[in-house]
Amino acid sequence: MTDKLDINDENNLIAVGRIVRYQGNKGEVRVVPLTDYPERFYDYDRLILERATGNEELKVEKVREHKGFIVLKLETIDDIGAADAIKDHLISIPITELPQLPEDSFYVFELKGLTVQTDTGARLGKITAVSTDTGTDILQVKGEERDYLIPVAREIIVSIDQEEGLVTIKPIPGLLEL
Numbered sequence: 001m002t003d004k005l006d007i008n009d010e011n012n013l014i015a016v017g018r019i020v021r022y023q024g025n026k027g028e029v030r031v032v033p034l035t036d037y038p039e040r041f042y043d044y045d046r047l048i049l050e051r052a053t054g055n056e057e058l059k060v061e062k063v064r065e066h067k068g069f070i071v072l073k074l075e076t077i078d079d080i081g082a083a084d085a086i087k088d089h090l091i092s093i094p095i096t097e098l099p100q101l102p103e104d105s106f107y108v109f110e111l112k113g114l115t116v117q118t119d120t121g122a123r124l125g126k127i128t129a130v131s132t133d134t135g136t137d138i139l140q141v142k143g144e145e146r147d148y149l150i151p152v153a154r155e156i157i158v159s160i161d162q163e164e165g166l167v168t169i170k171p172i173p174g175l176l177e178l
Contacts, residue, residue, distance in 0.1 A: 007048050007055045013092040014109060015050070017041070022083035023071045028062070029083045031070040031091065034132075040099075041070045049074065050090040106160060108137055108152075111167065116141045116150065119158050119170045124148055127167065139167070148176060 006012055017031040033041070041063050049056045062073035072091075077083055098107065108130045116124045116139065125143030130152075137152040150156065150169055158168040 007057055007094075012094055012096075013048060013050070013055075014095050014098060014107075015090040015092045016044075016047070017070060017091045019086050019089050019091065020069070021087055022080050023066065023069075025080045026073070027077040027079050027083050028071050028073045029077065029086065030066070031072055033070055034090075038065075038070055041072070044093065047072075047074065048092045048094070049086060050092055051086075055092075106162060108132060110162065111139065111160070114160070114162070114165050114167050116148070116167045116169060118176075119168055124150075124169075124176070149178065150175070 016035050017033050019029045020032050021030050022028065023030045031041075041060075044060050044063075046057055046059050049058055058077070059075040060072060061075055062071075064071045077086065101107065111127050111130055114127050116127060118124065125141045125148065127139050128142045129140040131138040131140060139148075139150040139152060141148040141150055150171075156169050156172060156175070158170050160167050
């Protein structure tokens with residue numbers, strides 16, 4: 001999976017889940033999926049456990065669903081203590097293993113660094129982050145004079161041109177004053 005990939009370089013990884021607690025006493029962990037397709041967990045043979053001391057690639061021994069969570073058994077995590085020790089850790093895959101998207105589609109993380117402008121040509125700034133923990137994804141835009149929070153909604157986003165590095169928006173009344 002990661003022959004030449006530096007798994008400690010965050011630019012090479014994309015988080016697919018966050019461990020929220022242990023499940024049972026045999027090393028299983030509950031995972032909140034950070035993907036729109038949690039069924040893909042059944043396809044992963046190995047996952048990368050992100051640790052402060054250095055990331056670790058681990059074999060996936062078992063996957064199941066339980067009460068809206070993904071339950072994983074990872075190699076070397078064999079008891080409740082080991083499972084509890086990795087609570088709040090992210091599990092990731094290499095970006096190179098992301099599925100190909102249809103044309104005119106993109107992954108949210110690909111928006112970081114793009115410039116945002118209005119449909120009248122006013123430049124607002126660059127996207128520094130995308131918040132995905134609310135019902136609607138929010139672009140965090142750092143401007144020269146102020147910052148903006150722009151919802152990712154069809155009514156607001158006019159176009160996304162990754163080649164030009166440009167996101168064009170049609171702001172609804174009051175949006176840029178928030």
